[in-house]
Amino acid sequence: MNDYKQLYLDDIQVGQKFSSGSHALDATQIKAFASQYDPQPFHLDEQAAANSFFGGLAASGWHTASVTMRLLVDSGIPIAGGLIGAGCEINWPIATRQSDILTVETEVLNVAASRSRPDRGIVTICSNTRNQAGEVLQVMTAKLVVFRRPAAAQ
Amino acid sequence: MNDYKQLYLDDIQVGQKFSSGSHALDATQIKAFASQYDPQPFHLDEQAAANSFFGGLAASGWHTASVTMRLLVDSGIPIAGGLIGAGCEINWPIATRQSDILTVETEVLNVAASRSRPDRGIVTICSNTRNQAGEVLQVMTAKLVVFRRPAAAQ
Numbered sequence: 001m002n003d004y005k006q007l008y009l010d011d012i013q014v015g016q017k018f019s020s021g022s023h024a025l026d027a028t029q030i031k032a033f034a035s036q037y038d039p040q041p042f043h044l045d046e047q048a049a050a051n052s053f054f055g056g057l058a059a060s061g062w063h064t065a066s067v068t069m070r071l072l073v074d075s076g077i078p079i080a081g082g083l084i085g086a087g088c089e090i091n092w093p094i095a096t097r098q099s100d101i102l103t104v105e106t107e108v109l110n111v112a113a114s115r116s117r118p119d120r121g122i123v124t125i126c127s128n129t130r131n132q133a134g135e136v137l138q139v140m141t142a143k144l145v146v147f148r149r150p151a152a153a154q
Numbered sequence: 155m156n157d158y159k160q161l162y163l164d165d166i167q168v169g170q171k172f173s174s175g176s177h178a179l180d181a182t183q184i185k186a187f188a189s190q191y192d193p194q195p196f197h198l199d200e201q202a203a204a205n206s207f208f209g210g211l212a213a214s215g216w217h218t219a220s221v222t223m224r225l226l227v228d229s230g231i232p233i234a235g236g237l238i239g240a241g242c243e244i245n246w247p248i249a250t251r252q253s254d255i256l257t258v259e260t261e262v263l264n265v266a267a268s269r270s271r272p273d274r275g276i277v278t279i280c281s282n283t284r285n286q287a288g289e290v291l292q293v294m295t296a297k298l299v300v301f302r303r304p305a306a307a308q
Contacts, residue, residue, distance in 0.1 A: 036220075036224070037220035037221070037223055037224050038220070038223050038224065038227055039224070039227060039228075040227055040236045040237065041236070042236065052235075052236070053235065053236075053238055053299065060223070061239050062216065062219055062220045062223050065216055065219070066190075066191035066192070066216045066220065067191070069191055069192050069214070069216050070190070070191050070192065070193070073192060073193060073194055074193075081206075081207065082194045082195070082196065082206070082207075083194065084207055085215050085246065086245065086246065087243070087244055087245035087246060088243070088244055089241070089242070089243045089244075090241055090242055090243075090244070091240065091241035092239065092240065092241060145207065
């Protein structure tokens with residue numbers, strides 16, 4: 001968990017880094033997500049997965065993304081008003097496996113005040129999701145809508 | 155549902171289009187996804203959402219992405235061997251709401267044979283997720299690993 005206060009646009013600088021807590025996956029979680037949102041054999045069944053592209057049970061990339069979001073919301077980066085994404089780019093260099101324990105490290109890449117809306121800006125972050133061996137499972141570059149500190153909160 | 159056969163790399167051309175079936179969201183689904191993967195007030199509680207950036211209950215972007223994946227897997231684009239994503243770019247132009255009925259239209263943007271691995275290639279698709287009013291909720295450009303037709307299947 002981060003010990004930071006809630007951050008407004010005014011508090012965020014390029015190069016700032018944040019580390020999340022961790023989340024341990026298992027086969028039950030992988031299959032539960034997949035059965036609802038990505039019901040493909042290599043996400044649902046060990047035997048079918050063994051004979052697939054993945055060579056063993058693999059989490060849906062959307063599961064990795066969703067667990068990453070949970071870690072970001074709980075402990076990843078404390079944006080005042082919440083994490084509001086406008087869009088993102090994601091890569092999954094290697095598959096997420098049932099024994100993986102995920103953590104997310106985030107770095108601020110860019111901070112841009114809005115020209116049309118003086119109460120807000122866009123913060124670009126890069127969040128790397130790693131397993132316990134330090135292997136990068138997901139690289140996400142995301143644009144967040146972040147508000148300026150209101151006058152009363154200064 | 156599409157009435158197509160399962161497609162190998164050899165069957166896919168730039169400009170091909172595919173339409174998915176539909177999925178009707180509701181507040182229960184939005185809150186269930188959010189409570190597990192994106193527990194922020196504007197995804198969990200109508201009252202809190204009304205006073206937020208979104209002005210009303212909104213689905214997590216990851217929920218929109220996950221429902222889009224379900225539609226793609228069930229009826230969106232019939233790739234032989236399954237939908238294996240290497241990465242993607244996503245934008246969420248407007249929020250997904252509880253009354254939205256989602257469909258996904260996909261177009262093939264690029265087909266590239268692998269130089270190092272002659273059994274496969276990368277197909278780039280653009281999938282637009284729309285609601286029943288035709289509003290675009292999500293634009294996703296994704297790179298898929300797609301295999302060539304094996305000799306025995308020709």
